[in-house]
Amino acid sequence: MFKKDMTPGSKSKxxxxxxxxxxxxxxxxxxxxxxxxxxxxxxxxxxxxxKLPDRVSLYTLGSTPLFFQHMDDPIMPHLTLVHKYPxxxxxxxxxxxxxxxxxxGATLMAPGLTSPGGRLPDDDEDEEGRYGEDELEAGSVVxxxxxxxxxxxxxxxxxxxxxEMKKVKKGQACEAGHYLGDGLWGLNxx
Amino acid sequence: xxxxxxxxxxVIYCGVCTLPPEYCEFGGTVKKCEEWLEENHSDxxxxxxxxxxxxxxxxxxxxxxxxxxxxxxxxxxxxxxxxEAKAQEQRATSKILIKRIERNKRKYVTAVxxxxxxxxxxxxxxxxxxxxxATGSSVTKVPxxxxxxxxxxxxxDDIYDYLTETYSDIPEDNVDCIEDKKKKVPS
Numbered sequence: 279m280f281k282k283d284m285t286p287g288s289k290s291k292x293x294x295x296x297x298x299x300x301x302x303x304x305x306x307x308x309x310x311x312x313x314x315x316x317x318x319x320x321x322x323x324x325x326x327x328x329k330l331p332d333r334v335s336l337y338t339l340g341s342t343p344l345f346f347q348h349m350d351d352p353i354m355p356h357l358t359l360v361h362k363y364p365x366x367x368x369x370x371x372x373x374x375x376x377x378x379x380x381x382x383g384a385t386l387m388a389p390g391l392t393s394p395g396g397r398l399p400d401d402d403e404d405e406e407g408r409y410g411e412d413e414l415e416a417g418s419v420v421x422x423x424x425x426x427x428x429x430x431x432x433x434x435x436x437x438x439x440x441x442e443m444k445k446v447k448k449g450q451a452c453e454a455g456h457y458l459g460d461g462l463w464g465l466n467x468x
Numbered sequence: 469x470x471x472x473x474x475x476x477x478x479v480i481y482c483g484v485c486t487l488p489p490e491y492c493e494f495g496g497t498v499k500k501c502e503e504w505l506e507e508n509h510s511d512x513x514x515x516x517x518x519x520x521x522x523x524x525x526x527x528x529x530x531x532x533x534x535x536x537x538x539x540x541x542x543x544x545x546x547x548x549x550x551x552e553a554k555a556q557e558q559r560a561t562s563k564i565l566i567k568r569i570e571r572n573k574r575k576y577v578t579a580v581x582x583x584x585x586x587x588x589x590x591x592x593x594x595x596x597x598x599x600x601x602a603t604g605s606s607v608t609k610v611p612x613x614x615x616x617x618x619x620x621x622x623x624x625d626d627i628y629d630y631l632t633e634t635y636s637d638i639p640e641d642n643v644d645c646i647e648d649k650k651k652k653v654p655s
Binding site for chain 2: 314317358361362363364375377378381426427428429431458459463464
């Protein structure tokens with residue numbers, strides 16, 4: 279979505295009623311964020327909405343980007359937010375070989391997740407239970423981490439359910455929404 | 469689940485390529501990133517760039533994939549290097565023109581061209597000009613394509629000083645003041 283560098287469009291203040299709506303929606307999609315919601319989206323603070331190319335809207339608090347949304351698609355967290363609260367999202371892990379493709383904006387393919395270095399929910403090799411136990415449906419928002427790295431490298435929408443992925447082990451797994459080093463990442467909100 | 473007191477997590481971002489340092493190796497400016505990290509966060513540098521880690525990283529990939537990755541990263545590095553050289557060259561050669569245009573006998577406007585080449589947002593600069601000199605200042609389209617800042621009043625010398633003072637990455641030699649005598653024929 280953000281392969282090219284881009285310039286932010288108009289910035290406008292979000293109405294407080296809309297802000298409540300956003301807050302509710304964020305909590306609905308990411309219930310695990312609940313303990314921290316007051317830190318992320320303080321009730322009293324004024325949110326800003328920045329328009330980006332391709333009908334993407336980005337919600338920011340001051341100059342920190344928080345969430346972005348393409349039209350009425352699910353609301354997705356910005357990677358800086360993911361880095362701050364990594365445990366609050368559904369996570370998958372890719373193997374080392376796939377990192378460089380992800381960082382250049384490719385659609386994530388299933389083998390990157392099913393190979394020994396990758397992790398899917400309910401994985402036998404996942405001892406700590408970091409990656410959850412419930413299978414994820416196609417269309418859910420996931421954070422992609424990488425083998426041997428602590429921080430996440432991508433936020434995307436699943437193209438394929440994780441159960442199917444384990445069976446088929448082929449094809450597109452996750453659409454690249456926002457990845458490290460893309461236009462949204464490099465966006466200057468001054 | 470970790471306790472809430474651990475949050476928000478503080479993540480260090482590389483000062484060169486803005487990614488978390490772990491991902492610098494995929495950025496194409498690895499050398500610089502490494503130097504930066506060594507200077508600013510030496511503990512992390514040790515963790516990420518020690519010999520063991522590098523070897524371990526390599527061993528997880530098959531030889532074939534390694535080669536491909538190597539080639540890819542080289543290409544990326546070269547690309548990044550040329551892009552940077554190009555940007556620098558452009559910066560060195562491009563000129564900022566400050567034009568004094570006569571509008572109506574004793575009245576002038578000042579046009580400033582070529583600020584984009586120095587990575588400035590001309591909309592913002594125009595606003596700053598307006599604030600600084602207390603005049604109208606706007607971004608206008610130039611017939612030949614591109615945009616310029618038009619400031620009301622004869623401010624060419626003031627703008628010259630202001631530009632060279634506030635934006636340190638603009639070399640003084642690259643700013644030119646010229647006088648445009650006639651623009652419109654009086655009707």
